[in-house]
Amino acid sequence: MTAHAHPHHASVPAIDQRALRDAFGAFPSGVVAVAASVKGQLTGIAASSFTSVSIDPPLVSFSIATSSSTWPLLREAEHLGISVLADHHDAVCRQLAGPREERFDGLPFKVTGNGAVLLDEAVATYDCSLHEEVVAGDHVIVLLEVHDVGGGDGEHPLVFHRSAFAKLHRDDLDPARLDGRINGAEVDRGTRESDSATASRDDAEDAA
Ligand SMILES: Cc1cc2nc3c(=O)[nH]c(=O)nc-3n(C[C@H](O)[C@H](O)[C@H](O)COP(=O)(O)O)c2cc1C
Structure with a gap:
């Protein structure tokens, strides 16, 4: 089955961007680190758009802004690591979204034989490779094939809701x-x- 794009109807009034962001933010999510060692360079971002997609074949996805300066580098990785951040990873999450050259400073992580970077103390880890990219407006939906999963060491996930971090209660x-x-x-x-x-x-x- 191929993707079908539905035509945008010009007669529909544009949604207020603030209201749209607020509505998107009302949906709680976890946060993952998407990271790899690419040509010896640690490369990665924090992403709250991660979701499971398919059991057979095993697929997960996240969305990356088309303006991202990291994705053109990260997409060249042989394998990409996904680490589900634990609730003590709030500062780690900010660091992974901050200046590129500081994102892995002081972070404990492992690099797999294929170059996937997996954070220590994550709630779960996935060793993935790029399956497909689907351009969707100002983001690219990145589909990843999962090759291996790990339980991770962290127990409770970091929650992202209304632009703030929270814990599960x-x-x-x-x-x-x-x-x-x-x-x-x-x-x-x-x-x-x-x-x-x-x-x-x-x-x-x-x-x-
Ligand atoms: C909690 C949180 C969630 C984020 N989720 C996403 C996401 O799903 N997609 C995305 O493109 N950027 C997301 N970002 C922003 C990226 O982590 C990063 O800051 C952004 O890609 C800009 O850096 P770049 O130009 O190096 O890509 C998120 C940031 C934070 C703090």
């Missing part, structure tokens, strides 16, 4: 309301009732 959530399955996988429960009670409610929800 799972303890605040009412376990009774959240109990159940998401995409067929068991949700990690703190306190749980008997399995039979849980199963019958799951069946009821599946049928609903």
